[in-house]
Amino acid sequence: MIRLDQVGGLWTVTLDRPDKANALTEAMLDELSRIMEAAQEARAVILTGTGRVFSAGADLEAARAGLAVSPLWERLSTAIAALPGLSIAALNGTVAGGAMGMVLACDLRVAVPGTRVFYPVMKLGFLPQPSDPARLVALIGPSRARMILMAGQKIDTQEALDWGLLDRLSEPADLHQTCRTLATDTMAADVTHATMIKRMIG
Template sequence: MIELIKDDGLWIVTINRPDKANSLTAAMLAELADIAEAAKDARALILTGAGKVFSAGADLEEARAGLAVSDVWERLSGALAALPCMTIAALNGTLAGGATGMALACDVRIATPGAKFFYPVMKLGFLPQPSDPKRMAALIGPARTKLILMGGQKITAQQAYEFGLIDRIVEPDTLIDTARDLTADSRAASPEIAARIKEMCAGF
């Protein structure tokens, strides 16, 4: 249910469980984390989903059995954030719940016009993963982060773009091509230079 294509240094990782809105099981999350940890030699990485939803978050059955509080979410987002190459979340549709963490950990987020964004863990009785509020607040500010995490607001792709949660809105049929184009310069550059520029952009 996780597909990996390697193409001349570009790794394209696809969550492929569209019949279940790409909801994530423990096995899928572990596989995603394994891929992210193994991608240190990738020149760029694109993370996307199959169908019309990027991911509905945790598989509900497994969430109730403990997946919602598993440290595998942080393992995955931490591995993605630590990659020296450029990473892009190509959001083919709605992004919900814990799946938000992997998108926040990427360098750039692009999304289709119909995508919606929400993170309803509070009303389900769970805390968000520890790094998610910090990464979200760094992008959109504390108040808007609270609007999503505490206010339970579901925001549209246009609102997400205006907030700064995503960086571009892209039509579905050009989503992956756009992501590829965005990584082209980084893939062509010296990996050491690309990694150093990424470090320089990390904060001050």
């Protein structure tokens, strides 16, 4: 349910459970975490999904069994944020719930038209992953972060783009090529140079 393709220094990680809206099980989260921890050697990482939804977050049955509050979510987003190269979330559709953590941890977010973003922690009675609110605020500011986390608003594609939650739009057929193009300079650069620039940005 997780596919990994490595072409040189470019790693493409794909959530491949389209019949379940790429909802994540404990095993999938663990595998994603291990892949991202191993990707320290990658020049660039593209994280995407199959089907019309990037990810609906936690698998419903797994969430009821405690996955919604598992430390695996934070382990995954921490590993993504620590990648020395460029990380790009290639959003093939809507991202919801806990899946927001891995998307926020990426350096860039490219989405197809029709993508929506929502994180219904208030409604469901959960706290967001520990690092998510700060990352969200860094992208869109505190008031808009409250709109998502406290008011439970579903943000559509244009609003997410206007807010800076998304960085670029791409037609579905061009999504992967758009992301590969964005990674071109980093892929061609000296690893140390790319890592230092990323650290300087913060």
